[in-house]
Amino acid sequence: MADVSDVIVVGGGVVGCAIIWELTSRGYECLLLEKNENLVSEASSGNSGMLHTGFDSSANSLEFQCIKHSFPRMFDLLKGFGLPYEKFWATMVAWTQEQVSKLPIIAEKSRAAGISSASEISLSELYRREPGLSRHAQGALWIPEETVVDPWLTAISLVHDARRKGAVVKTDTVVQNTCKADHNQYVHVMTSRGQFTGRVVINCGGLYGDIVDKLAGLQHFSIVPKKGQYAVYPKTVKHLINSSILPIPTDKGKGEIIFKTVYGNVIIGPTFEEAISKRRPESDSNTIQRLIRYGESCVKGLGGCPIVNTYTGVRPATEIKDYYIDSYPESGWITVGGIRSTGLSGSLGIADKVRKLVLCQHNLEPSRAKGIELNKMAIKFLPPGHAMIDDVIYTVTHPITLCGMDTPMESHL
Incomplete structure (x- = not known):
């Protein structure tokens, strides 16, 4: 079937950016749909930029498991992309x-x-x-080990690398409805910019994740902002x-x-x-x-x-103090909800968990070769509010980045 993505990710916050990067790097054909004009414009544009070790999280929580898996990998990514970070403890x-x-x-x-x-x-x-x-x-x-990063640049670099590995990103695209016919393996996503089709849809809707889930006939949590x-x-x-x-x-x-x-x-x-x-x-x-x-x-x-x-x-908190990540193979759907203030810290762990759900519960193998190498990015801030990565210009949406744009990148590498 022409124009079918392996995976459609709904929501371009840090978690959606991490998931599309992970899956694209592992060989999946991915499409990211973001309702806003710019990526990283909702919950992820108002965080602290701190990478937490999870020292105060419950050891039995999904949040802790994702942070523990994410934390060491994040430093490889930051170094590989050439992104700024400081271990201030x-x-x-x-x-x-x-x-x-x-x-x-x-x-x-x-x-x-x-x-x-x-x-x-x-x-x-x-x-x-x-x-x-x-x-x-x-x-x-x-x-x-407690560390600070540029939260906007980290998220944008993930989605930028996914794009240069073949992912497609569409902004200004509001998801309006979904359907999965019982007789086929495809999920149709109706949006303000037309219909898109994928084999698995991943809901990373953040503050609107409960609303996106309802479009698939699911209602297992509610966002309590x-x-x-x-x-x-x-x-x-x-x-x-x-x-x-x-x-x-x-x-x-x-x-x-x-x-x-x-x-x-x-x-x-x-x-x-x-x-x-x-x-x-x-x-x-x-x-x-x-x-x-x-x-x-x-x-x-x-x-x-x-x-x-x-x-x-x-x-985007929920009624419980933990992440809500679950898979619905019969609906071709994965929900990633309730990703609270530790979303940046746990993003790579969340992405790895989702990849395993795609592979093991949805039985979806990658459709092309892997591309997991990390290549340094050419990053240049363009005041008053833009940044150019390689040859692509992005609008900066996070105050931490905006306040730091007069600081040379080289001094943090």
């Missing part, structure tokens, strides 16, 4: 005695998972490593912290982190708030002021320093 600081009691529990959980060598450090060691911190800390945990806000400081204050300063995590998440981007901006966030809409809201001035006060209480040198930007993100 992380320091979890307890500001009260009640929080101190949780440090050994977190450290033991991390060691038991075998993914991080987190260890308690003395206050004298804390202030030796982080002299810019306020002097009311009560305890600390040192967490190696959570809003996060960030305050961004100039690069002139980057000397104030040497690692990412983490709070003690709660049931809601990792909490509000003080961290440096790969380009040197200092950021405080994200918050964890109920979101009324799946659309990205504006920053709230009261919340931003609270973030500023929190930053000044933790890092003394931030007092009086003006912020240069704010931004928000919306997480």
Whole structure:
């Protein structure tokens, strides 16, 4: 049958970009459909750009499994593509005695998972490593390997490499309906730009993943969006912290982190708030002021320093605190939903799991030769808001990249 893709990926966030890269590299003919004009425009354009080791994730969770598989592979990819990253490590600081009691529990959980060598450090060691911190800390945990990347550039490089290996990407393409006839092996996807046909459809719809699933007659989860806000400081204050300063995590998440981007901006966030809409809201001035006060209480040198930007993100959370990845061979469908704030960290692990589902549960073999080699990319920022990779121009959609565009790439490689 002419013009049939092996796989159609719906959604061009970081997870969709990782999946189309993985499958194209393994020899599948892939098509990516993105409803927005630009890729990486929804949840993935409002994250922190941090690669987490998974030290505080449940060892039995799918999230943890994907992060654990993804983390070592991500460094090979970053080096192979020539992308910027920095291992700034992380320091979890307890500001009260009640929080101190949780440090050994977190450290033991991390060691038991075998993914991080987190260890308690003395206050004298804390202030030796982080002299810019306020002097009311009560305890600390040192967490190696926590890393920051350019989250937009990482996602875009994945889809760009998939394209140069033969993948097709269509933006401004809204999926409107799907159908799979019982008598054949094809799934028809009706969109605002016509019909596309594939053997397997992968739903990476992010914030709209539950809506996309309904088009296939599935309804196993609902998106319950959570809003996060960030305050961004100039690069002139980057000397104030040497690692990412983490709070003690709660049931809601990792909490509000003080961290440096790969380009040197200092950021405080994200918050964890109920979101009324799946659309990205504006920053709230009261919340931003609270973030500023929190930053000044933790890092003394931030007092009086003006912020240069704010931004928000919306997480595609579900009713459960884990990823939802499942396969429906009878429908020619794979759902990748509930990929919360760790989507960047777990993206390559998610992509590998999806590849195995395509191969083993859908019995779909690659239709061409593999192309798993990693080739360095020629990347050039084009202010005020574009980047050229090789000879293709992309619109930058992430504030971290936009704030860092005046920093030479070479200084981070």
